[in-house]
Amino acid sequence: MSLYDKFGRQITDLRISVTDRCNFRCVYCRSADPENYRDHDEILSWAELRRLAGIFVSLGIRKVRITGGEPLVREGVEEYIAHLKALGVVDLSITTNGHLLAERCDRLIAAGLQRINVSLDSLDAVKFERITRTRSYEKVMEGIEAVQKSRLAPAKVNAVLVRGLNDDEVEAFAAFARERGVIMRFIEFMPLDADRHWSRELVVPAAEVYQRIHAQWPLEQIPHEKSETARKYRFADGAPGEIGLIASVTQAFCGHCSRIRLTADGRMRTCLFSKEDRNLRGLLRANAADEEIVEWVKAMVMEKEEGHRINEPGFVPPSRTMVFIGG
Numbered sequence: 001m002s003l004y005d006k007f008g009r010q011i012t013d014l015r016i017s018v019t020d021r022c023n024f025r026c027v028y029c030r031s032a033d034p035e036n037y038r039d040h041d042e043i044l045s046w047a048e049l050r051r052l053a054g055i056f057v058s059l060g061i062r063k064v065r066i067t068g069g070e071p072l073v074r075e076g077v078e079e080y081i082a083h084l085k086a087l088g089v090v091d092l093s094i095t096t097n098g099h100l101l102a103e104r105c106d107r108l109i110a111a112g113l114q115r116i117n118v119s120l121d122s123l124d125a126v127k128f129e130r131i132t133r134t135r136s137y138e139k140v141m142e143g144i145e146a147v148q149k150s151r152l153a154p155a156k157v158n159a160v161l162v163r164g165l166n167d168d169e170v171e172a173f174a175a176f177a178r179e180r181g182v183i184m185r186f187i188e189f190m191p192l193d194a195d196r197h198w199s200r201e202l203v204v205p206a207a208e209v210y211q212r213i214h215a216q217w218p219l220e221q222i223p224h225e226k227s228e229t230a231r232k233y234r235f236a237d238g239a240p241g242e243i244g245l246i247a248s249v250t251q252a253f254c255g256h257c258s259r260i261r262l263t264a265d266g267r268m269r270t271c272l273f274s275k276e277d278r279n280l281r282g283l284l285r286a287n288a289a290d291e292e293i294v295e296w297v298k299a300m301v302m303e304k305e306e307g308h309r310i311n312e313p314g315f316v317p318p319s320r321t322m323v324f325i326g327g
């Protein structure tokens with residue numbers, strides 16, 4: 001069985017947010033104010049997540065990324081990864097802030113994880129603290145090092161650039177990619193922050209990042225899959241490392257989007273920017289049969305938006321922010 005939307009796009013990727021909790025408070029994501037987390041019983045149990053994974057794999061999902069909140073704060077992630085692997089997921093990855101990564105890296109890999117993305121928004125410990133509102137810079141660096149020493153090297157390191165905050169570090173991040181041999185990915189700031197500070201002026205366009213790095217170290221494009229979000233580049237001088245540009249705001253890649261999302265509280269989203277999400281948990285907990293869930297998912301996918309409308313007048317950011325959606 002395969003999942004198609006009404007624009008003929010086949011849906012093969014699923015992002016699963018396993019928790020809405022996080023040990024960081026990144027300024028572009030969570031609020032500094034205390035936030036209400038969902039009650040524990042609103043969050044899908046591992047048993048529910050295992051059942052849904054089986055249904056999604058039967059529907060042709062081949063690629064799963066585990067995210068959150070911070071996925072490593074929830075006990076049991078390794079066991080869930082092993083379950084996904086056993087189900088036949090062929091591309092299994094995680095996005096983490098890296099705080100707990102050094103101590104968990106081996107276990108995650110042993111469970112079957114194939115790729116690790118670590119968020120790192122500054123190479124300056126003081127600025128890192130200002131952005132994440134934690135003092136975890138060293139721990140995140142250790143996490144990246146652990147990936148680099150493992151068979152999953154090179155690590156993908158994600159930086160969200162915010163104008164006036166860390167856009168002065170573009171060249172330093174590129175130098176970091178060259179020195180450490182990591183894949184340095186720059187993500188445009190999206191209107192999904194809890195404090196609603198996003199504005200177009202705060203977005204650092206991927207084209208600018210390209211020009212700045214290319215001026216210092218010429219870049220060569222690496223071919224990419226149509227559904228991939230990042231445009232990828234290597235250094236023309238043969239230095240190690242790679243650059244990825246994710247232009248989610250300035251050059252949307254919705255046309256080839258093959259992705260859907262499951263939030264920690266069991267809601268499905270067909271786009272990061274969907275105005276509303278759909279309550280799968282309700283169906284699950286009403287003892288729906290697998291066939292019923294399959295039909296529900298197929299109908300939901302049919303409604304996947306053609307693309308986001310950030311660049312259109314009257315765009316309204318979704319009420320759910322990144323930490324609740326799962327990036």
Ligand code: SAM
Nearest residue numbers: 028029068069070095096097119189190322327
């Ligand atoms: N806590 C983990 C982490 O930070 O890597 C995983 C969840 S986080 C929501 C997933 C990704 O979304 C991270 O790379 C983070 O930098 C990114 N992100 C969060 N808020 C964002 C925003 N407003 N715009 C662009 N990316 C954002």
Ligand code: SF4
Nearest residue numbers: 022024026029069097
């Ligand atoms: Fe937590 Fe990740 Fe959001 Fe930062 S980006 S607050 S680490 S969920």
